[in-house]
Amino acid sequence: MIRLALVEDDELYRSQLREYIDKYSAVSGEKFTVTEFSDGDEIALGYKAVYDIILMDIEMKFMDGMMAAEEIRKVDTEVIIIFITNSPQYAIKGYAVDALDYVLKPVSYYAFSQRLGRAVERVARRARHFLQINAHGTAHKLDTSAIYWIENCGHDLVFHTAEGEVTAPGSMTETEEKLAQDSYFRVNKGCLVNLEHVDRMDGEDAIVHGDRVPLARARRKAFLDALNDYINGQGDDMPLKIPYYEMDIPRLVTALADWLACLLYLRFLPPRYGGVKRAALYGGALAALALYLVATDGFNGWRFNVLYAVSVALMLLFMAAATRADRWQVGYFCTRAFILAGFAGALTWQMYVYFARYIAALQSLPALVLFIAAGFGIIFGLMWLLEDGGSTGSIQFDIRPRTTCIAAVMAAAIYILSSISYTQLNTPFSARGTMEIYTMRTVVYFGGVALLFAYQSQLRDLLTQREADALRNMLHIQYENYKIRQESIDLINQKYHDLKHQIAVLRAESGEKRNAVLDNMEQEIKAYEAQNDTGNKVLDTVLTGKSLTCRTKNIQLTCVADGTALDFMDVMDISNLFGNALDNAIESTDKITDPERRLIHLSVARQKGFAAIRIENCFDGELKFEKGLPVTTKKDVLYHGFGVKSIQNAAAKYGGTATITTREGWFELRVLIPLGQPQQE
Known part of the structure; x- marks a missing residue:
């Protein structure tokens, strides 16, 4: 039970403060015995040191609160005084009589409860506390203010006290909880110090009554804050036992974040x-x-x-x-x-x-x-x-x-x-x-x-x-290759027409063996002539060049293509799309040892307003895909793997799409482009 004196000459304020005290009591659970005075002289004259807290108005009729406080201090140096005033200038003088705090009128409950709470904490700390321990069969009653610091040694606790060291079994956590109302702080996992006996800091250690106690790095700041509150504020601003949520990040939280x-x-x-x-x-x-x-x-x-x-x-x-x-x-x-x-x-x-x-x-x-x-x-x-x-x-x-x-x-x-x-x-x-x-x-x-x-x-x-740079270079290379192939094919075509006339002249000569050789030459020329007539000169040029490559590598390339379906596409886009697709197909097929599976098939057709392109080839092994694209198998990843991306870009340029699938040893590239669509930026 806390004994409180309320000194206020205004009956309305006195009644309000009494209501605030009752409200604080209901909220906090603290019990108060309240004695009311209507003037300073009523409490100061014949004062007896029986109160824990005095709420004192400063401006009163017969004896103001400041004078009354001076008289009270002559008798009682321990009672806690809180001034109530209209002006903070008066309250500042209150520190001369060791007043704890002041409350400005008009008084709000929030400000009043905060000041009263501080006073209650100080009252609680002034109470003498004892800690009961059992030192291996011997009971000890230790005055908590006389304990300097406590050390954890295995399953025992060592109490460094004014009477010497006392060793007793116990838990540091439980002991800390018992000393929660006293001026103790956990400086590391194994040490609890009494802030009253901290002498100074030396590097990363605290000197406690001459003993060196190491500080945990994570708790150093919190310790100094608590010590600062204890020394400068006498521990009234906050409980000296720092709650767990005021400490540094718990290690379990750090582990979970990692x-x-x-x-x-x-x-x-x-x-x-x-x-x-x-x-x-x-x-x-x-x-x-x-x-x-x-x-x-x-x-x-x-x-x-x-x-x-x-x-x-x-x-x-x-x-x-x-x-x-x-x-x-x-x-x-x-x-x-x-x-x-x-x-x-x-x-x-x-x-x-x-x-x-x-x-x-x-x-x-x-x-x-x-x-x-x-x-x-x-x-x-x-x-x-x-x-x-x-x-x-x-x-x-x-x-x-x-x-x-x-x-x-x-x-x-x-x-x-x-x-x-x-x-x-x-x-x-x-x-x-x-x-x-x-x-x-x-x-x-x-x-x-x-x-x-x-x-x-x-x-x-x-x-x-x-x-992007690599794609542009690839486009340029494909286009340059197309122009070179076109020039070569034009020259071949000239030679083709010349050969036809020469064969006709030779046939006029006699001889069966010569005729057989000429028949074979003519069949090869006709096959060449029919193979490259798709209706699109650009596609014909690309196919001719890739056909020659396939022949040298013993790869069978078959083509069924309506080249006119590609007339709306740019020359560079056609050479890029088919050049990259066939290069990839040739590279994959060339790794197959079985001659019957060294196959590539290409088709281009009009289907329901779309140009449908399909290129198939056999392959060995297992392909890995990422985001719908095959992962390149070349060691230099940075400069490879752009062929398929280039094909996709060419299709997307005309509002189309390119997809890749694999099934039963076949690799399929399917491109679908709307016919006659304008190029997209």
Whole structure:
């Protein structure tokens, strides 16, 4: 029960303050015994030190509150005084009589409850507390104010007290909970110090009553904030036991963020396993990260950085075990995952700490779990969408050692910048409070995510530009080849007509053997003449050149083509489309050893207002497809694989489409283009 004196000469204000006290009592559960006075002289004259808190109006008729407080302090130096006034100028003078705080009129319940709450906390701290322990059969009753610090040694706790060291079995967590109302702070996993006995800081250690106690890197700032509150505010602003949601990011949350970031980027890489094996690997990786990070909690300085580097190595090993991608691709995406995990953990925890301070419902473990799940879901979901819904396109095939090294250097710089605010106190970049640390770390990691994303976007743009340049070069080469073939065919045609006349002259001569040879020559010329008459000179030229190539390679090329269906197409587009398609078919068929399967068939026909093109060839082995396109089998991926893309572009130029299928050893390229459609930009 808290004894409270209410000194106010205005009956309306006195009644209002009494209602506020009752309301605060109902909300907080604190019980008050209230004594009312209508003037300062009523309480000051003959004052007895029986009150815990005095609410004192300053401007009163006979004795103002300031004078009454001076008289009270002569008798009672412990009672807590809160002034109530119309002007803060009067309240400032109240600090001369060690007033705790003041409330300005008109009084709002929010301001009043905040000041009264501070007073109640101070009253609670002034109460003498004892801690009961059993030191291996001997009972001890320790005055909590006389305990300097507590150390965890195996299954025992060592209490460093004014009477000496006392060792007793116990749990540090349970002891911390018992001392929640006292001025204690958990500086690392195994040490709990009494802020009343902290002498100074020495490097990364706290000197507690002459003893050196190491500080955990993650708790250094929170410790200094609590010590600052204790020394400068006498511990009235907030409970000295920092709630778990005021501490640094829990290691389990960090492990979950690392694991989810790895999963996100593993979706862009070819998996090594499937089904149960993949699920077991993923679950084992999460367990390993969680166990390692929890086990290494509490270290600081260079040890923390070394141990954290090992956790990044665990992420790298996990991704390498889960994918068939090469080491440079794995390294690059692990770098992306590391920075994204840092950002997700920092932002989600900062938001949780901010809201948990004001919303009591969020301070429970289920609420924490739901908040973290929602935060991670939003962050990783948005990143998934930014990464094209889980497909990075062809950029993953262009990741070279230089790309990975640049990304790793950027990631290291980002990590250093994110850590500098709380690894060193005396730098221009050092933060001074918990939220400042969170904000700086979150902003730096966000900049890191944006920087690496922009770097990858730049790589994509460069690759796209190289692809466009390669396609243009291919078009130019195909067109130049067409012109060369056209000149050659014109010359051949001239020779063909000359040969026909020469054969006719030779036939006039006698001799059976000579006639047989001439018959064979004439049949070959007729076959050549019929083979290249499709009705489209450009297609005829391309087919003639590719036919000669097929003959030298013993490949049978058959063609049924209505070349007039292609009259609306540009010369370069026809030469490009058929040149690339037949080049790919010849290259694939040339790998077949069975002479009966060295076949290529081409057809061009009008079908319902469309030009339907189909090119088929036999092939051996197994083709892999990505985004509907066959993956090139050449080692130099960067400069190959554009033939099919060029065909697709040529079809799309006229509003058409190109598709590829494989069945029973046959490779089929099907192109469908609307007849007479204008070219599209």
